[in-house]
Amino acid sequence: MSFISLLFVFNLFFPNESSEGADVTESYDVIEVTATTYKATSNETDSTGAVASTNDTITSEDNSGPVHSSGLTQEEFDNLPKDRKYNDLANFLAGKPGDVASTVKELESSTTWKSYKEQMDQIWSTTHEKVPGMRKWAEEELQEVNSESGTLLYPFSGPDFLHADVFFPEFENIVLIALEPIGSYPDMQSKVKEGKDEYYLNGIRKSLHSILGLSFFRTIAMADDLTGEVDGSLPVLMQFMNRTGHTVMYQERVGVTADGKLVPETDDMPDSTYVGNRYYFQKEGSDKIRTLTYFAVNLQNSPYVSRSGLVANGLEQRTDFVAFLKSLNIRATYLKSASYLMHRSTFSIVRNVILDQSDFVLQDDSGIPVKFFEESKWDRTFYGNYSFPIPLFAARHQPDLKEIYTKGDGVRNLPFGIGYQYKKGSSNLMLARRK
Numbered sequence: 001m002s003f004i005s006l007l008f009v010f011n012l013f014f015p016n017e018s019s020e021g022a023d024v025t026e027s028y029d030v031i032e033v034t035a036t037t038y039k040a041t042s043n044e045t046d047s048t049g050a051v052a053s054t055n056d057t058i059t060s061e062d063n064s065g066p067v068h069s070s071g072l073t074q075e076e077f078d079n080l081p082k083d084r085k086y087n088d089l090a091n092f093l094a095g096k097p098g099d100v101a102s103t104v105k106e107l108e109s110s111t112t113w114k115s116y117k118e119q120m121d122q123i124w125s126t127t128h129e130k131v132p133g134m135r136k137w138a139e140e141e142l143q144e145v146n147s148e149s150g151t152l153l154y155p156f157s158g159p160d161f162l163h164a165d166v167f168f169p170e171f172e173n174i175v176l177i178a179l180e181p182i183g184s185y186p187d188m189q190s191k192v193k194e195g196k197d198e199y200y201l202n203g204i205r206k207s208l209h210s211i212l213g214l215s216f217f218r219t220i221a222m223a224d225d226l227t228g229e230v231d232g233s234l235p236v237l238m239q240f241m242n243r244t245g246h247t248v249m250y251q252e253r254v255g256v257t258a259d260g261k262l263v264p265e266t267d268d269m270p271d272s273t274y275v276g277n278r279y280y281f282q283k284e285g286s287d288k289i290r291t292l293t294y295f296a297v298n299l300q301n302s303p304y305v306s307r308s309g310l311v312a313n314g315l316e317q318r319t320d321f322v323a324f325l326k327s328l329n330i331r332a333t334y335l336k337s338a339s340y341l342m343h344r345s346t347f348s349i350v351r352n353v354i355l356d357q358s359d360f361v362l363q364d365d366s367g368i369p370v371k372f373f374e375e376s377k378w379d380r381t382f383y384g385n386y387s388f389p390i391p392l393f394a395a396r397h398q399p400d401l402k403e404i405y406t407k408g409d410g411v412r413n414l415p416f417g418i419g420y421q422y423k424k425g426s427s428n429l430m431l432a433r434r435k
Contacts, residue, residue: 080249080250080280080289081250081252082249082250083249083250084101084102084103085103086238086248086249086250086251087242087247087248087249088102088103088104088105089103089104089185089186089188089238089248090238090239090241090242090247090248091104091242092104092107092108092113092188093201093204093235093238093239093242094120094238094239094242094243095113095116095117095118095119095120095121096117096120096242096243097117104188104189107188107189107192107197110192110197112197112198112201113197113201116201116202116205119205120205120239123205123208124243127162127243130416131162131166133415133416134166134167134416134418135166135169137414137415137416138166138167138168138169141381141383141412141431142167142168142362142431144360144433145168145331145332145360145362145431145433146168146169146170146171148331149170149171149172149331150171150172150173150329150330150331150332150359151171151172151173151174151175151328151329151330151331152164152168152171152173152174152175152330152331152332152333152334153175153177153325153328153330153332153333153334153354153357153358154174154175154176154177154333154334154335155177155178155299155333155335155338155350155354156177156178156299156335156337156338156339156341157176157177157178157334157336158176158178158180158233159176159178159180159233159234159236159237159240159294160176160240160336161174161176161237161240161241161244161292162240162244163334163336163418164176164334165240165244165246166244167334167362168332168334169283170288171290171331171332172288172290172291173290173291173292173293173328174290174291174292174293175292175293175295175328176237176292176293176294176295177294177295177296177297177299178233178294178295178296178297179296179297179298180232180233180296181231181232181233181296182232182233182234182237182276182277182294182296183230183231183232183233183234183235184231184232184234185234185251186200186234186235188200191229196229199229200229200230200235203229203230204230204235204236204239207230207233207236208236208239233294234277237279237292237294241279241281241292245283245284246281246282246283246284247281247282247283247284248279248280248281249280249281249282249289250279250280251277251278251279251280252264252265252277252278253265253275253276253277253278254275254276254277254278254293255269255273255274255275255276256273256274256276256320256321256324257273257320258320259320259323260320260321260322260323260324260325260326260327261324261327262278262293262324274295274297274318274320274321274324276293276294276295276296277293277294278291278292278293278294279291279292279293279294295321297318297321298312298313298314298315298318299314299315299341299347299349299350300314300315300341300346300347301314301315301316301346301347301348301349302314302316302346303317314349315349315350316349322349322353325350325353325357326353326356326357328357330354330357330358330359331358331359331360332358332359332360332361332362333354333358333360333361333362333363334361334362334363335354335361335362335363335364335366335367335368336363336364336366336367336418336419337364337366337419337420338363338366338367339366339393340366340389340393340396342354342367342368342369343368343369343396351368351372354368355368355372355373358434359433359434360431360432360433360434361373361430361431361432362429362430362431362432363429363430363432364418364419364420364421364427364428364429364430365386365389365396365398365401365428365430366389366393366396366419366420369398369401370398370400370401370404370430371398371400373430373432376435377434377435378432378433378434378435379432379433379435380430380431380432380433381410381412381430381431381432381433382404382405382410382411382412382428382429382430383411383412383413383414383428383429383430383431384411384413384414384425384426384427384428384429385405385414385425385426385427385428386398386401386402386404386405386428387402387405387426388402389420390420390421392420393420405428414427414428414429
């Protein structure tokens with residue numbers, strides 16, 4: 001979609017964004033709401049259907065014992081379930097041939113998959129040219145951030161594992177929060193038999209255009225792409241893990257208890273339980289096993305009602321999820337292309353959690369306004385250039401941030417483009433370190 005057509009779509013759905021008095025709830029409802037992730041009830045659809053084998057569920061209540069380099073206790077590490085089908089699927093969805101024992105090896109001989117592989121190789125070729133420069137920048141500028149492991153919180157992320165891994169490659173735990181559903185675990189053999197494999201693979205390819213070409217997911221486009229055969233972000237997430245050199249060891253569904261604990265999903269959980277997917281993965285050549293947990297959650301303070309009639313409570317009502325966020329050992333929070341939502345008072349709860357719990361925050365100007373990072377509490381380092389938001393978010397201009405960049409004192413180079421201002425030389429990042 002061209003910038004002009006994207007602007008048209010935005011103005012169609014956000015006619016009052018240029019006005020500070022815009023109807024915040026309606027705006028968030030239209031552009032951001034695509035799904036929610038509760039256990040299914042009579043009025044809600046559970047779209048997180050990637051279910052782990054019932055006889056292989058991790059039990060992690062007993063955290064006693066020595067800690068393995070993975071961050072798990074040794075007992076947890078020894079009992080970690082493994083099933084090669086997850087990595088076999090990741091290879092297949094990434095357009096990379098599996099080994100001779102792959103559970104989907106016979107599907108690689110189809111003309112559809114061979115064509116898909118060529119397309120994926122071409123799409124990723126440009127990204128692989130860009131990523132080394134970003135990794136080099138992270139090694140130099142984020143050295144302190146990455147000197148210790150911990151948890152990375154990445155809200156408003158979509159299934160963007162790519163940038164989380166580029167900037168924070170050693171973090172043991174990653175928590176992604178978005179509104180796109182995780183979707184169901186695909187039975188590729190059945191899709192081939194039913195003649196649906198081409199539609200499925202084409203849907204994955206379409207969904208990659210924004211993040212690999214522009215460096216961010218467009219929510220409206222994702223809402224369209226992640227429907228039909230591709231019913232969620234699972235294949236995109238698994239492809240990113242694979243193409244960045246990781247083995248997907250296992251996945252399971254997890255739920256948030258009333259007091260904010262994260263536990264494997266069980267049949268007797270209340271219907272209102274927030275359910276997400278947790279992935280166990282490993283970098284090639286490393287013995288460290290890391291986790292990524294993905295939730296589809298409304299991070300607004302108050303509820304919204306989607307145009308389909310689905311009601312999703314906000315964080316004012318979902319004290320369980322707020323407790324979960326506060327329980328995290330958040331070493332760093334990453335914010336990119338976040339629709340300037342935390343510029344609004346209606347997203348103050350998640351904004352305050354980030355400011356209260358994070359040791360570091362790496363963000364572009366669409367994250368938290370710079371005024372909230374008081375110099376008495378935070379050391380701030382600025383990178384790149386800032387002049388004005390793109391026209392879609394003109395009302396979110398920050399004169400104080402503009403003044404910082406105009407003075408230029410200590411502003412450092414940003415050798416790549418990222419975020420809404422995705423062209424090199426026009427992007428900005430800020431690294432804030434708690435004093």
